[in-house]
Amino acid sequence: MTEQDTxxxxxxxxxxxxxxxxxxxxxxxxAQAVAEAGHPTLLFDADQRNLEHGLAVLETAWERAVxxxxxxxxxxxxxxxxxxxxQGLDEAAAAAIVIxxxxxxxxxxxxxxxxxxxxxxxxxxxxxxxxxxxxxRLAAAVKAPGSFLxxxxxxPVPVLPLVEVVRGLRTDEATVNRALxxxxxxxxxxxxxxxxxxxVVNRVLLPMINEAxxxxxxGVAGKEAIDEVMKLGASHPLGPLALADLIGLDVCLDIxxxxxxxxxxxxxxxxxxxARMVDAGKLGRxxxxxxxxxxx
Ligand SMILES: NC(=O)c1ccc[n+]([C@@H]2O[C@H](COP(=O)([O-])OP(=O)(O)OC[C@H]3O[C@@H](n4cnc5c(N)ncnc54)[C@H](O)[C@@H]3O)[C@@H](O)[C@H]2O)c1
Numbered sequence: 001m002t003e004q005d006t007x008x009x010x011x012x013x014x015x016x017x018x019x020x021x022x023x024x025x026x027x028x029x030x031a032q033a034v035a036e037a038g039h040p041t042l043l044f045d046a047d048q049r050n051l052e053h054g055l056a057v058l059e060t061a062w063e064r065a066v067x068x069x070x071x072x073x074x075x076x077x078x079x080x081x082x083x084x085x086x087q088g089l090d091e092a093a094a095a096a097i098v099i100x101x102x103x104x105x106x107x108x109x110x111x112x113x114x115x116x117x118x119x120x121x122x123x124x125x126x127x128x129x130x131x132x133x134x135x136x137r138l139a140a141a142v143k144a145p146g147s148f149l150x151x152x153x154x155x156p157v158p159v160l161p162l163v164e165v166v167r168g169l170r171t172d173e174a175t176v177n178r179a180l181x182x183x184x185x186x187x188x189x190x191x192x193x194x195x196x197x198x199x200v201v202n203r204v205l206l207p208m209i210n211e212a213x214x215x216x217x218x219g220v221a222g223k224e225a226i227d228e229v230m231k232l233g234a235s236h237p238l239g240p241l242a243l244a245d246l247i248g249l250d251v252c253l254d255i256x257x258x259x260x261x262x263x264x265x266x267x268x269x270x271x272x273x274x275a276r277m278v279d280a281g282k283l284g285r286x287x288x289x290x291x292x293x294x295x296x
Contacts, residue, residue, distance in 0.1 A: 023054030027101035029157025135168035146172035212240035245290035
């Protein structure tokens with residue numbers, strides 16, 4: 001039996017409640033993976049409509065997975081039963097693990113963690129799914145920064161196997177080990193990295209996307225051509241502009257701004273076209289239009 005099989009078995013036997021905060025693109029994907037792995041799962045969002053929408057999207061995802069034969073209907077039913085909406089943050093009092101996936105804004109996240117700190121049990125593991133904000137900075141908002149770390153899932157969560165496990169300056173080794181077991185139990189592959197702006201994936205990926213936007217703005221090539229060359233010439237499954245639409249152009253812009261500000265190097269300057277598109281409300285797939293148009 002592999003280490004991963006053992007972790008999965010122990011998760012199935014576990015009754016650790018996992019609270020996921022934010023029912024947007026990432027939060028609902030994380031909640032899906034966590035519920036499917038056997039954890040009682042609570043999903044909370046400050047916006048009731050977003051919570052209801054997130055739950056409806058999950059319902060459809062489970063129906064489709066069953067129709068396509070990817071999930072047994074009994075497993076889908078069990079996962080659906082395990083996932084419950086949380087009516088308020090006070091439900092964090094029952095959580096063993098909290099995963100935050102709200103807007104990529106340090107002030108909003110710090111405020112949430114301060115609030116959570118007064119509610120969660122002392123033994124709780126606190127994690128942020130931030131793409132680029134310093135884990136060490138977020139951890140400073142809580143009394144026990146040793147129990148705080150980054151769990152950086154990738155979009156779409158049910159499909160992509162990687163979770164960057166981000167060790168902040170004050171994260172305890174026991175917390176890292178607990179997180180490794182939890183992530184393996186979800187059937188994902190954890191890779192431990194140290195806290196630094198953008199960690200590894202976004203530090204490498206986002207400047208490439210930003211460069212593709214600059215190429216588009218400068219007229220080096222059209223959007224389809226830029227995406228085509230990167231698919232055929234670099235073996236990328238998706239071109240950088242289509243990938244930006246998938247991630248969300250607002251999320252891409254936030255990450256570039258963080259890299260620029262926190263690393264202090266102008267090579268991370270966000271492409272002005274990216275900022276203009278966000279100003280225009282063209283946020284990518286989630287809004288129906290980004291570099292491409294999507295049927296909603
Ligand atoms: N989109 C991606 O591809 C991706 C990938 C990896 C990590 N991330 C990170 O995951 C996080 C979430 O990103 P997303 O794309 O899911 O965002 P999103 O905009 O789709 O969803 C965010 C949700 O958080 C809710 N929210 C905001 N403030 C809240 C609060 N104080 N309390 C409770 N709920 C609140 C919003 O109502 C919204 O439903 C961000 O930190 C982002 O950087 C995103």
